[in-house]
Amino acid sequence: MYxxxxxxxxxxxxxxxxxxxxxxxxxxxxxxxxxxxxxGVPVVDEQRHLLGILTKFDLLKAFSxxxxxxxxxxxxxxxxxxxAIMTRDPVSVEPLLPLSRLLxxxxxxxxxxxxxxxxxxxxxxxxxxxxxKALRRSTIKHEIPVHEDSPS
Amino acid sequence: MTTLLYTHPACLEHxxxxxxxxxxxxxxxxxxxxxxxxxxxxxxxxxxxxxLEQLTRIHPQAYVERTLARIPKQGNVxxxxxxxxxxQSGEAALRGVGAVxxxxxxIMKREASNAFxxxxxxxxxxxxxxxxxxxxxANAAIGAAHARAVHGVERVAIIDxxxxxxxxxxxxxEHDPAYLYISTxxxxxxxxxxxxxxxxxxxxxxxxxxxxxxxxxxRHVWQHEIEPALxxxxxxxxxxxxxxxxxxxxxxxxxxxSEDDYAWLTQQILAVAAECCEGRVVSILEGGYxxxxxxASVAVHVKALMEAPRAAQRSLIKGILQRQKARRNAAGS
Numbered sequence: 001m002y003x004x005x006x007x008x009x010x011x012x013x014x015x016x017x018x019x020x021x022x023x024x025x026x027x028x029x030x031x032x033x034x035x036x037x038x039x040g041v042p043v044v045d046e047q048r049h050l051l052g053i054l055t056k057f058d059l060l061k062a063f064s065x066x067x068x069x070x071x072x073x074x075x076x077x078x079x080x081x082x083x084a085i086m087t088r089d090p091v092s093v094e095p096l097l098p099l100s101r102l103l104x105x106x107x108x109x110x111x112x113x114x115x116x117x118x119x120x121x122x123x124x125x126x127x128x129x130x131x132x133k134a135l136r137r138s139t140i141k142h143e144i145p146v147h148e149d150s151p152s
Numbered sequence: 153m154t155t156l157l158y159t160h161p162a163c164l165e166h167x168x169x170x171x172x173x174x175x176x177x178x179x180x181x182x183x184x185x186x187x188x189x190x191x192x193x194x195x196x197x198x199x200x201x202x203x204l205e206q207l208t209r210i211h212p213q214a215y216v217e218r219t220l221a222r223i224p225k226q227g228n229v230x231x232x233x234x235x236x237x238x239x240q241s242g243e244a245a246l247r248g249v250g251a252v253x254x255x256x257x258x259i260m261k262r263e264a265s266n267a268f269x270x271x272x273x274x275x276x277x278x279x280x281x282x283x284x285x286x287x288x289x290a291n292a293a294i295g296a297a298h299a300r301a302v303h304g305v306e307r308v309a310i311i312d313x314x315x316x317x318x319x320x321x322x323x324x325x326e327h328d329p330a331y332l333y334i335s336t337x338x339x340x341x342x343x344x345x346x347x348x349x350x351x352x353x354x355x356x357x358x359x360x361x362x363x364x365x366x367x368x369x370x371r372h373v374w375q376h377e378i379e380p381a382l383x384x385x386x387x388x389x390x391x392x393x394x395x396x397x398x399x400x401x402x403x404x405x406x407x408x409x410s411e412d413d414y415a416w417l418t419q420q421i422l423a424v425a426a427e428c429c430e431g432r433v434v435s436i437l438e439g440g441y442x443x444x445x446x447x448a449s450v451a452v453h454v455k456a457l458m459e460a461p462r463a464a465q466r467s468l469i470k471g472i473l474q475r476q477k478a479r480r481n482a483a484g485s
Contacts, residue, residue, distance in 0.1 A: 065341045065342070065404070065405065065406070066340075066341065066342070066344075067340065067341060067342055067343060067344025068342070068344075069232075069233050069234055069342060070173075070234040070285050070286065070316070070342045070343075070404065071173060071233070071234060071404065073233045076233065
C-alpha cells in the first residue's frame with residue numbers, strides 16, 4: 001500500500017481518451033457505449049477543452065417521463081445532440097493529483113469515472129477500475145507481510 | 153334505478169398503430185369484465201353520433217371540420233407524437249361525445265341513477281382548438297356544457313382523477329364560474345399544466361401530487377381540499393373524468409393508487425352527489441394503460457356506481473335517524 005501513496009492520477013488514467021463533440025447525436029453516443037465498455041464519455045471542443053461529460057445515467061434520464069409528450073419517443077430523443085443532456089462543467093481532476101486523493105473523491109461522489117484535465121484540456125479519464133488495478137499493482141512486489149516479526 | 157353503460161363498436165376501431173398504449177385492447181378488456189355476472193344489472197345502451205351543435209359548445213366549427221378532415225382513408229396519420237388517427241377515429245370520437253351527451257340526457261331525465269361511458273379516444277387533453285395527448289374532442293367539457301344548455305343545470309362539477317392534468321377541460325371551462333373542475337394528477341409530467349395556483353376564475357381546483365403518492369395522500373387531499381370545494385359548489389350534476397393511470401401498475405406514471413382507492417374515491421363522490429344532486433353522476437373513461445389494472449379498476453368503479461342508490465338510501469336513513477335522535481335529545485333536555 002505504501003507504493004500506492006506515491007501514485008498520481010497520470011499513472012493510472014487512460015491517456016488521450018475517446019471524446020465526442022457537443023453536436024454528436026445521442027444515437028452515436030449509445031453506439032459508443034455499446035461497443036466500448038464506457039460508462040461515460042467526455043465532451044470537448046475542437047481544441048479538446050473539456051465542456052461536459054455524458055454518462056449512461058444521463059441517457060436514461062433523457063427517457064424519464066416529462067411534460068413534452070405522454071410517451072417519450074425513442075428516435076426523437078436519440079436525434080438530440082450530446083450538449084442537450086450532458087452534464088456541463090463537470091468535476092475533473094489534475095494529472096498530478098495523488099491517486100489516494102482521487103480514490104477518496106470517487107467514493108465521496110459515488111461516481112464511476114472522472115475526466116483528467118491539464119490547463120483546461122482533456123488529457124485522460126480515470127475510472128474505478130483504474131484505481132483498483134493500481135491498488136493491486138502497488139502491492140504485488142513491495143508489500144511487507146504483516147505476520148513477519150519485526151527485527152529485534 | 154340502475155346504472156347505464158354507454159359504448160359503441162366504433163370506439164374499438166380507433167386504431168392508434170402498433171404498440172400504442174391507448175389501444176383498442178383497453179376497451180375490449182373493460183367491456184369483457186363488464187359483461188360478467190356481477191355486472192348483469194347494467195343497462196347497455198347504444199349511442200348516437202355527436203351533433204355539430206354539441207361539439208361547437210366547446211370547439212369552434214372550423215376546428216371540428218379541420219380535425220375530421222385529417223382522418224386518413226387508410227393507414228395512420230399523426231397529429232403529434234402521441235396522437236394518432238386511423239380511418240375509424242372520427243366515428244369513434246363522435247360516438248364518444250355522443251355517449252357523454254346521451255348519458256347526461258338520461259341522467260337529467262332520471263332514467264337511471266348514474267352512467268358510465270366506456271369510450272375511446274379519451275378527451276380531457278383536447279383543447280378547444282388543439283387535439284393532443286391521445287384526445288380529439290373534449291368529451292367531459294362538452295358533456296358539462298350540454299347539461300347547462302339543454303337541461304338548464306346551473307352548476308356542473310367535473311372531477312378528474314386521471315394521472316395527467318386535463319388541460320383541455322381546463323382550457324374549455326376556466327373562464328366560466330358555472331363549472332367547477334377538480335383534478336388530481338402527478339406533478340411534472342405530461343402535459344405540465346395544472347399547477348396549484350392555476351385557479352381559473354376560482355373554479356379550477358388543481359391538486360398536483362408528487363411521484364410516489366398513494367392511498368393516504370389521496371385521502372388527505374380529498375378530505376381537506378376536494379370534498380369541501382365540491383360541497384360548497386353544490387353542483388346539479390357531477391361528471392367524472394375517470395382515468396385509471398394513477399394505478400401503481402401503470403407504465404406511464406408514478407402514482408400508487410390501488411383498486412381499493414378507486415372504489416373508495418367513487419363512493420365519496422357518490423355520497424356528495426347524493427346530497428347535492430340526487431346522485432346524478434356521469435363517469436367518462438379517460439386513460440389507464442396497464443390493461444389488467446384498468447379492467448380491475450373500472451370493475452370496482454362501476455360496481456360502486458351500481459351500488460350507489462342503496463348506499464345513498466342507507467346514508468339518507470342514517471341522516472333521518474340522527475336528526476330524530478337529536479330532536480329527542482333536545483326535547484328531553
